[in-house]
Amino acid sequence: MLKNVKCARCVKCGKEYEAVPNLTNCECGGILDIIYDYDYIKANLTKEKLAARENRSMWRYRELLPVEESTPDTPLRVGWSPLYEEPRLAEMLGIKKLWVKDDGQNPTASLKDRASAMAVAKAQEAGAKIIACSSTGNAASSLAGNAAAAGLKTYIFVPERAPKGKVAQLMIFGANVISVKGNYEETFKMSAEAIDKYGWYNRNAAINPYLSEGKKTVALEIAEQLNWEMPDYLAISVGDGCTIAGVWKGLKDLYAIGFIDKLPRLISAQSLGCYPLNKAIQENKPWEPMEENTIADSISVGVPRNADKALNAIRESNGLAVNVSDEEILAAQKLLGKTCGVFGEPAGVTGTAALKKACEEGLIPSDATVVSVVTGNGLKDVANAIKSAGEPINIKPDLDLMVEEFAKRGVIVE
Amino acid sequence: MLKNVKCARCVKCGKEYEAVPNLTNCECGGILDIIYDYDYIKANLTKEKLAARENRSMWRYRELLPVEESTPDTPLRVGWSPLYEEPRLAEMLGIKKLWVKDDGQNPTASLKDRASAMAVAKAQEAGAKIIACSSTGNAASSLAGNAAAAGLKTYIFVPERAPKGKVAQLMIFGANVISVKGNYEETFKMSAEAIDKYGWYNRNAAINPYLSEGKKTVALEIAEQLNWEMPDYLAISVGDGCTIAGVWKGLKDLYAIGFIDKLPRLISAQSLGCYPLNKAIQENKPWEPMEENTIADSISVGVPRNADKALNAIRESNGLAVNVSDEEILAAQKLLGKTCGVFGEPAGVTGTAALKKACEEGLIPSDATVVSVVTGNGLKDVANAIKSAGEPINIKPDLDLMVEEFAKRGVIVE
Numbered sequence: 001m002l003k004n005v006k007c008a009r010c011v012k013c014g015k016e017y018e019a020v021p022n023l024t025n026c027e028c029g030g031i032l033d034i035i036y037d038y039d040y041i042k043a044n045l046t047k048e049k050l051a052a053r054e055n056r057s058m059w060r061y062r063e064l065l066p067v068e069e070s071t072p073d074t075p076l077r078v079g080w081s082p083l084y085e086e087p088r089l090a091e092m093l094g095i096k097k098l099w100v101k102d103d104g105q106n107p108t109a110s111l112k113d114r115a116s117a118m119a120v121a122k123a124q125e126a127g128a129k130i131i132a133c134s135s136t137g138n139a140a141s142s143l144a145g146n147a148a149a150a151g152l153k154t155y156i157f158v159p160e161r162a163p164k165g166k167v168a169q170l171m172i173f174g175a176n177v178i179s180v181k182g183n184y185e186e187t188f189k190m191s192a193e194a195i196d197k198y199g200w201y202n203r204n205a206a207i208n209p210y211l212s213e214g215k216k217t218v219a220l221e222i223a224e225q226l227n228w229e230m231p232d233y234l235a236i237s238v239g240d241g242c243t244i245a246g247v248w249k250g251l252k253d254l255y256a257i258g259f260i261d262k263l264p265r266l267i268s269a270q271s272l273g274c275y276p277l278n279k280a281i282q283e284n285k286p287w288e289p290m291e292e293n294t295i296a297d298s299i300s301v302g303v304p305r306n307a308d309k310a311l312n313a314i315r316e317s318n319g320l321a322v323n324v325s326d327e328e329i330l331a332a333q334k335l336l337g338k339t340c341g342v343f344g345e346p347a348g349v350t351g352t353a354a355l356k357k358a359c360e361e362g363l364i365p366s367d368a369t370v371v372s373v374v375t376g377n378g379l380k381d382v383a384n385a386i387k388s389a390g391e392p393i394n395i396k397p398d399l400d401l402m403v404e405e406f407a408k409r410g411v412i413v414e
Numbered sequence: 415m416l417k418n419v420k421c422a423r424c425v426k427c428g429k430e431y432e433a434v435p436n437l438t439n440c441e442c443g444g445i446l447d448i449i450y451d452y453d454y455i456k457a458n459l460t461k462e463k464l465a466a467r468e469n470r471s472m473w474r475y476r477e478l479l480p481v482e483e484s485t486p487d488t489p490l491r492v493g494w495s496p497l498y499e500e501p502r503l504a505e506m507l508g509i510k511k512l513w514v515k516d517d518g519q520n521p522t523a524s525l526k527d528r529a530s531a532m533a534v535a536k537a538q539e540a541g542a543k544i545i546a547c548s549s550t551g552n553a554a555s556s557l558a559g560n561a562a563a564a565g566l567k568t569y570i571f572v573p574e575r576a577p578k579g580k581v582a583q584l585m586i587f588g589a590n591v592i593s594v595k596g597n598y599e600e601t602f603k604m605s606a607e608a609i610d611k612y613g614w615y616n617r618n619a620a621i622n623p624y625l626s627e628g629k630k631t632v633a634l635e636i637a638e639q640l641n642w643e644m645p646d647y648l649a650i651s652v653g654d655g656c657t658i659a660g661v662w663k664g665l666k667d668l669y670a671i672g673f674i675d676k677l678p679r680l681i682s683a684q685s686l687g688c689y690p691l692n693k694a695i696q697e698n699k700p701w702e703p704m705e706e707n708t709i710a711d712s713i714s715v716g717v718p719r720n721a722d723k724a725l726n727a728i729r730e731s732n733g734l735a736v737n738v739s740d741e742e743i744l745a746a747q748k749l750l751g752k753t754c755g756v757f758g759e760p761a762g763v764t765g766t767a768a769l770k771k772a773c774e775e776g777l778i779p780s781d782a783t784v785v786s787v788v789t790g791n792g793l794k795d796v797a798n799a800i801k802s803a804g805e806p807i808n809i810k811p812d813l814d815l816m817v818e819e820f821a822k823r824g825v826i827v828e
Contacts, residue, residue, distance in 0.1 A: 056470060056494075075498060076755050077519070080470075082491035088565060105491070105519065107755065109793060130828075149755030151502060155827075160808065165796040171803030172792065174752025176825060178816055179808040190811040197813060198828065338588025341490050341521065341563030378586065379523060379793035382579040389585030394574065394593040397604040399611060402592055411590060413569075414544075414612065 004040050005066050008032040008209055011308050019066060021126035024207050031308055032209035033249075034066050038256045047259060050224065056080040058114055058217035064253050066213050067121050074117040075149035076107040079217050083225040083371070089339045090370075093359045097369040099231070100352070101222055102342050104377030108138070108145040108169070110298075110348070111218060111243060111375040116142035118214030119203040120150045128201035129153060134191035135205075136162040136184065137298050138376055143203050144173035155200060157191040159184045163297075165380070205242050206305035215246030216253065222371055223254050230260050231369040233320075235267035235358075237350035238277055239299030241310025243375065244268055248313030264371070266319035268310075269354030271296050271329065276303075277310055278321035287311065295326045295384050298347035298376060320363060322354035329353045330388035333378065343378035343385070351375070418454050419480050422446040422623055425722050433480060435540035438621050445722055446623035447663075448480050452670045461673060464638065470494040472528055472631035478667050480627050481535050488531040489563035490521040493631050497639040497785070503753045504784075507773045511783040513645070514766070515636055516756050518791030522552070522559040522583070524712075524762070525632060525657060525789040530556035532628030533617040534564045542615035543567060548605035549619075550576040550598065551712050552790055557617050558587035569614060571605040573598045577711075580794070619656050620719035629660030630667065636785055637668050644674050645783040647734075649681035649772075651764035652691055653713030655724025657789065658682055662727030678785070680733035682724075683768030685710050685743065690717075691724055692735035701725065709740045709798050712761035712790060734777060736768035743767045744802035747792065757792035757799070765789070 007016045008023055012030025017023060019034060026032055045063040053060050058079030062069075081103045090098035106113040116139065123131050131147050133139060134157035147154045154175040158167065159182060170177045180187040188204070195202050202208050223230060230251075238244050244266060254260045270278045273294030280287035287307050292300040304310065314321060324332075329346050332353035336342045344352075352372045358364050378385050393405040403413045421430045422437055426444025431437060433448060440446055459477040467474050472493030476483075495517045504512035520527040530553065537545050545561050547553060548571035561568045568589040572581060573596060584591045594601040602618070609616050616622050637644060644665075652658050658680060668674045684692045687708030694701035701721050706714040718724065728735060738746075743760050746767035750756045758766075766786045772778050792799050807819040817827045 077496035077498075082521075084489060084491075084563075102521075105521065107496075107516075107519065108757070109791075145751075145755040145757065147755075148752050149498075158806070164800055165793075167806060168796055168799040168803045169757060169793075171806060172748060172751035172757050172799055173755060174748070176820065176827075177806035179806045181808065181810045186811045190813070190816075194813055194816070334586060334588070337559075337586035338562050341559040341561075341587060343522070343559065343583060343586050377523075377793065379579075379583075379791065382582055382796075385582040385586055386578055389582045392572070392581060392585060392591035392593045394595065396595045397600045399604070399608055402604075402608070406590065413590075 002066055002068065004037055004063060006035045006037050009035050021122045022201065023209050024202060031206055031306060033309070034209055034213055036253065042257045045257065047228065058117060058214065061217055061220045064220060066210055068125055071121050071125055074120045074146055076113070076117065076146055078106055078113040078117040078146070080221060081105045083222060084340060084342070086340050092339070093356060094366050095359060095364055095368045095370055096366065099371045100336065100340055100342055101218065101371060101373045103218060103373060103375050104344055104348060108142045109377035109380055110138035110142060111215065112138040112142040113146060114214040114217050115139070115211040116146040116203065118210050119143060119201070119208065120146045120152060122210045123152060123201035124150070126201055130155065130200045131203050132156065132191060132195050132200040133203040134188045137166055139205060141166060141169040144170045144175040148173045155194065157187045159187045205240055212242050212246035212249060212309070215243050216250030218373060219247045219250030220254065223260055228260050230262045231264050231371045233267055233364065233368060233370040234264040235269060235351040235355040235370060235372040237269045237296070237299050237347050237375055238310060239301040239347065240304045241277055241306035245306055245309035245313050248317060263317060266314055266317040267351065267354055267358060268314045268319055268321045269351045270323050271299060271350060272323045272325045274300050274302055275323045277307060278323055280311055281314055281321040296329055296347035296350050298345065299350060320358055322358050324350060324353040324357055328357060330384070332356060333385065333388045336374065342374055344374040345376040345378050345381045346384050348374045348376035348378070416480055416482060418451055418477060420449045420451050423449050435536045436615065437623050438616060445620055445720060447723070448623055448627055450667065456671045459671065461642065472531060472628065475631055475634045478634060480624055482539055485535050485539055488534045488560055490527070490531065490560055492520055492527040492531040492560070494635060495519045497636060498754060498756070500754050506753070507770060508780050509773060509778055509782045509784055510780065513785045514750065514754055514756055515632065515785060515787045517632060517787060517789050518758055518762060522556045523791035523794055524552035524556060525629065526552040526556040527560060528628040528631050529553070529625040530560040530617065532624050533557060533615070533622065534560045534566060536624050537566060537615035538564070540615055544569065544614045545617050546570065546605060546609050546614040547617040548602045551580055553619060555580060555583040558584045558589040562587045569608065571601050573601045619654055626656050626660035626663060626723070629657050630664030632787060633661045633664030634668065637674055642674050644676045645678050645785045647681055647778065647782060647784040648678040649683055649765040649769040649784060649786040651683045651710070651713050651761050651789055652724060653715040653761065654718045655691055655720035659720055659723035659727050662731060677731060680728055680731040681765065681768055681772060682728045682733055682735045683765045684737050685713060685764060686737045686739045688714050688716055689737045691721060692737050694725055695728055695735040710743055710761035710764050712759065713764060734772055736772050738764060738767040738771055742771060744798070746770060747799065747802045750788065756788055758788040759790040759792050759795045760798050762788045762790035762792070
């Protein structure tokens with residue numbers, strides 16, 4: 001029995017379920033939301049208690065997480081990623097303050113580690129020895145890594161087109177990887193069939209309601225790292241919607257227990273090549289599937305699986321929906337690299353690209369304070385980094401030649 | 415004036431120098447070592463004081479570092495990487511306890527961030543606005559990232575053969591990259607000439623004596639994370655020798671101020687394709703240049719630039735010199751991945767490969783406690799990971815086929 005959780009409630013029909021470890025969707029097909037007992041949490045967690053805690057991982061927020069007291073922390077150090085204040089970039093963008101949360105600094109190099117660590121914890125509560133999911137990217141590699149460290153087996157279904165590098169990560173972590181001759185939809189269906197047949201623990205996004213509870217820890221950390229003084233805006237990239245929904249959940253939790261007295265407006269960043277959720281916001285109508293046509297592969301999601309929670313988060317926060325081109329994404333990647341020393345993957349920097357665009361379009365006032373979350377490490381996708389970064393000068397070892405070549409690029413060697 | 419530092423002393427001729435920020439080699443060509451005032455440090459640092467410190471980066475050890483009190487922490491969060499206890503791997507290796515220190519969890523994904531952060535701090539003390547180095551790998555990318563975050567310019571010289579991915583990291587961080595048509599020796603010489611001509615701050619390894627003082631923080635952290643109870647052995651990969659020398663320096667510092675009462679024996683791990691330092695130990699004679707022939711590119715150093723300090727460290731610690739083949743390195747990469755959820759680059763896991771070999775050869779007693787340091791992230795070198803990891807099964811979406819294909823590989827789906 002979870003002492004801090006009342007139940008799980010369907011966001012569509014309102015039906016309530018007991019919060020057992022192996023929850024999936026509501027029988028109506030809706031996504032479940034974990035409902036907390038905030039009175040219990042308030043009585044058991046104070047800012048002072050938290051400040052005194054040694055634990056520097058997502059598990060420092062146990063009172064706000066849907067796990068049993070006896071469930072051990074998962075082995076890899078997930079969370080407590082750095083939040084950098086970036087005065088130079090704030091000045092360039094024309095805003096008062098900017099912080100960059102580098103969530104690429106997680107064990108398998110993406111924010112998804114937070115969800116996968118939660119999946120591992122809940123699988124252990126369920127007595128499961130095997131976890132499965134279908135994914136081509138960060139969800140897969142984070143599950144493989146976190147499960148391996150905990151001694152759990154994984155079956156991971158990827159479409160044949162999955163990039164070799166990401167498959168290599170899975171194989172290194174010892175996952176049983178099934179490369180499916182088919183598209184993503186067929187891969188997903190095969191995983192669902194196998195999970196059903198073998199009774200594996202399900203880590204498919206937007207089916208297991210605990211995953212976004214893991215993801216919300218990024219918001220809890222931002223709040224604590226800012227000493228509970230919230231920014232005006234929080235920018236984050238959006239694909240299937242689980243992450244932005246998790247962020248909003250974390251913020252609302254903190255508001256409910258009185259740790260923060262203000263909720264930031266969310267900046268929902270999608271790619272112009274695929275923005276079904278932002279389109280729904282912008283046109284104020286139900287979302288519709290879109291083509292998937294962007295280099296930001298982790299958010300190239302034409303049929304978002306967590307649309308309900310995500311749209312609700314953006315609307316409730318009085319958020320902004322901002323779409324950016326691949327060129328703007330690559331430019332943001334370079335800008336973050338050379339100004340902040342932060343190297344994000346394309347989907348990882350889409351939030352910053354959207355923030356920049358919103359600033360340029362006058363949507364953000366000059367006295368605004370903003371947090372931009374970088375959700376994944378650029379080393380995951382070196383091919384696109386090369387596109388954005390350009391080639392170095394290539395010369396014989398001769399200093400005069402060097403000066404000459406740099407001059408052509410507008411660099412005065414001094 | 416550094417209050418905690420007496421001077422810099424040449425390890426070859428003993429000549430002493432004032433510890434100014436832009437120190438390079440001794441006039442005799444020897445490498446300098448920073449000499450501390452341990453009485454001053456003892457009077458100013460206690461374990462309790464340290465335990466109460468919020469700072470979770472390498473700069474929490476300021477009293478043991480050669481920087482002015484007024485020098486700010488560098489911006490990126492370098493250090494305080496996780497130390498994982500690994501009971502399952504310890505059992506497989508037949509030792510009592512094993513911890514893995516994952517230093518791939520640094521901002522630019524390698525231990526070299528510790529040295530580059532130090533270089534940035536000292537460059538700022540020297541009033542320099544530009545830092546330069548020659549390197550093909552982690553030293554370069556860590557310098558580029560840490561300098562960018564601090565608003566300093568960099569000139570980085572790489573041989574033409576440098577892998578595209580690493581060059582892309584440099585370009586993303588906004589470094590001025592010179593790809594030199596020539597080998598590494600010519601590249602190094604060109605960088606030296608340019609540094610000399612333009613007066614840039616020098617971050618070339620084994621020339622700037624402050625760099626290994628940054629690297630030593632990995633040992634300080636291990637000791638503190640183990641609550642000052644040191645292991646019997648510490649395994650680490652060795653290339654030019656700066657890292658193992660830094661590790662030993664950190665351990666001796668802690669011993670000198672009474673924080674630890676035992677020094678571990680170092681396991682110096684080199685590749686069978688290039689092991690000039692281990693050869694010198696094994697044959698007990700001066701080191702000689704060797705061919706460079708290993709996939710572990712970061713330690714493929716035929717002419718180690720910090721041989722004196724490294725050999726001294728191995729000998730003083732009564733260390734073991736263990737050489738491993740590329741196959742053993744790739745096997746260790748997979749072993750760490752599937753048992754610990756830690757993905758290291760080939761050079762990064764060479765210490766673990768050597769530990770495994772030493773265990774198999776009966777060199778390590780079964781009651782031994784060991785720390786193995788993983789020095790860089792596997793995402794830096796995906797091509798070799800693919801070699802070690804193998805290919806997944808590739809099938810049509812059909813569960814029976816899946817069961818059949820896994821059976822061929824000895825995996826019973828259940």
